[in-house]
Amino acid sequence: MEEIRPGVWVVYGENRGRFPFAHSLYLKGEQRVLIDTGAGRGLQQLVGKVDRVYLSHYHRDHLAGNSLFAGVPFSVHPLDEPGIASEEGFYRLTGLKGMGQQYWDTLGHKGFSATCAAERHGEGDRIDLGGLTLQVIHAPGHTPGHCVFLVEECELLFTVDIDLSPFGPWYGNESSDLVQFTESVQRLRSMKAGLVVTSHGRPVVEDIDGKLERYGAVIEERHELIYGLLRQRAMTLEQLIDLKPIYRRHPEPVPVYRFFEGMMVKKHLAVLQSRKAVECTGEEQLYQAR
Numbered sequence: 395m396e397e398i399r400p401g402v403w404v405v406y407g408e409n410r411g412r413f414p415f416a417h418s419l420y421l422k423g424e425q426r427v428l429i430d431t432g433a434g435r436g437l438q439q440l441v442g443k444v445d446r447v448y449l450s451h452y453h454r455d456h457l458a459g460n461s462l463f464a465g466v467p468f469s470v471h472p473l474d475e476p477g478i479a480s481e482e483g484f485y486r487l488t489g490l491k492g493m494g495q496q497y498w499d500t501l502g503h504k505g506f507s508a509t510c511a512a513e514r515h516g517e518g519d520r521i522d523l524g525g526l527t528l529q530v531i532h533a534p535g536h537t538p539g540h541c542v543f544l545v546e547e548c549e550l551l552f553t554v555d556i557d558l559s560p561f562g563p564w565y566g567n568e569s570s571d572l573v574q575f576t577e578s579v580q581r582l583r584s585m586k587a588g589l590v591v592t593s594h595g596r597p598v599v600e601d602i603d604g605k606l607e608r609y610g611a612v613i614e615e616r617h618e619l620i621y622g623l624l625r626q627r628a629m630t631l632e633q634l635i636d637l638k639p640i641y642r643r644h645p646e647p648v649p650v651y652r653f654f655e656g657m658m659v660k661k662h663l664a665v666l667q668s669r670k671a672v673e674c675t676g677e678e679q680l681y682q683a684r
């Protein structure tokens with residue numbers, strides 16, 4: 395791990411923090427706090443040195459190491475709590491309905507293991523760690539309870555899965571919300587952070603606002619891409635998914651990625667319909683540009 399600012403460490407996830415791993419943030423004031431447990435091996439050294447664990451959201455790549463910190467109080471946003479408390483809640487929030495269970499197992503997550511988070515955090519919480527102050531910012535869209543964290547003393551913003559990746563925003567769960575995602579990116583831009591740490595990439599110090607802007611703009615580009623496809627010909631949702639406008643290719647397990655693609659495309663279609671740019675007609679549910 396790297397002490398990126400005094401008292402603040404990034405615990406880099408295995409495989410450079412790529413899914414199914416994610417970087418964690420460790421803060422050491424008088425109180426010692428860990429945000430997320432998906433970094434893999436790097437977390438071993440923190441066992442016994444954590445007073446509280448904050449989970450940024452319910453995705454498994456962020457909480458795979460929860461069992462290492464058994465006995466430590468866990469905190470989660472109430473809207474994401476069902477996704478960690480039970481397998482039924484996880485499948486309800488994702489919409490996966492049991493799909494991909496074998497896949498999760500092969501990722502080393504060994505099936506669903508419930509976490510009992512006794513504590514809750516949310517928008518506006520300011521946590522005094524003694525020497526460091528942690529602010530919770532509710533930034534939904536990726537998941538309903540997705541939170542990011544500001545370390546006030548060093549203007550460090552841990553943006554979690556607003557991850558500035560070239561892929562762009564991800565909102566492939568039933569409970570994800572593309573409009574909220576856009577609003578959350580705008581909100582982070584207004585915060586003028588001096589250092590951004592994300593869950594899956596390298597820390598960012600330069601051109602933070604430009605990078606957030608380009609990342610957020612991907613959503614509008616996808617709207618235009620899907621609209622452009624529907625201008626060429628009317629299509630059903632399944633036909634649109636076949637064209638893979640979001641992912642371009644679907645790795646194994648294909649049904650899971652096809653599901654994510656469909657979820658994201660559906661959210662774009664809903665916005666395009668609300669803008670009266672696209673309509674859905676007929677019994678065969680054909681989408682067409684107006």
Ligand SMILES: [Zn+2]
Pocket residue numbers: 451453536555
């Ligand atoms: Zn996530």
Ligand SMILES: [Zn+2]
Pocket residue numbers: 416453455456554555593594
């Ligand atoms: Zn993630």
